[in-house]
Amino acid sequence: MSVASFLEPLPVVLAPMEDVTDAPFRRICRSLGASLCVTEFIAAEQVIARSKLAVRRSTLAVDDQPTAIQIYGGDPELLLTAARIAETLGPAFIDINCGCWIPAIAKRGAGAGWLRDPNAMVEMARRISAAVSLPITVKTRIGWGPESHMPIVDLARRLEDVGIQALTIHCRTAAMGHTGAADWSWARRAREVVSIPVIVNGDIRTAADVVRAFAETGCAAVMIGRAAIDHPWIFREARAALAGQPIVPPTDAERRAVYRAMVEANAVARPEHVGVAMTRRHLKVLGPLLSQLRPELLRSPSLAETVAVLDFEPTN
């Protein structure tokens, strides 16, 4: 099955984010309209060792579809072995992370480190595409930086030639990390030279941005990362905006329900206090309720106390 078959018209995709896009969060985003999800990245070595972390990140429930498993690594041989294992785990496809800028990862040739040697990246992609039956996709950046002309356009063409079935472009250089503005024009330029789906990513923060990103790039899909952490309703709002319908903001009851669903799922998936603590990363989903609920939620180490705070509504 091709990647395009997972992409409905104008799809809005949840970006892979370590410690964020785990199964509970994917479920929330999908229920709010995300068309496709990607797991947190998983080191090839960990996939091969079937480490606890790798098993947690790569286990997909039957209703967790379509979801791609994302792997990373600097050694093509290990990536290939990891991809073969990942394909047995039932993902929609396998995505190779060639965009992580974090020095500990990029310096050893993994993630965005591949952008320092595009020939090696293309050869790695060729080997893995040839050896694995599921579609292989790549998520990368526009270049290592600060090139005057970014390699992404040529890379897109070459990756398509070796069998990569979709390309996500985070429209920053590796050197930029998360600073500076994403330049979506590179996704448009890359899209113009290939026929595989190109997914534009970077700084898509509102439903209006989604509409603009589609219009400005002509890409097959847009991918949303950080904006979904605090406001997973962005998927629902984007769908409404794309359909020309009014945007309905979440009600307070929905905000409480989403936080509750996340904390309940996280408390089961991990030691309870860890699940409760990590859900606080999403405190801002509470929106206008945050100032009222935050102090109590920060003081609530257990699931029962957290739920009690969420359930309490002052009568006057």
Ligand SMILES: Cc1cc2nc3c(=O)[nH]c(=O)nc-3n(C[C@H](O)[C@H](O)[C@H](O)COP(=O)(O)O)c2cc1C
């Ligand atoms: C907390 C965090 C974790 C991330 N983890 C990953 C990851 O595991 N794999 C990946 O390809 N990108 C990862 N990214 C990058 C995002 O997928 C995305 O490319 C980037 O945040 C830009 O999109 P945005 O402006 O919509 O956030 C991460 C970003 C953040 C903020």
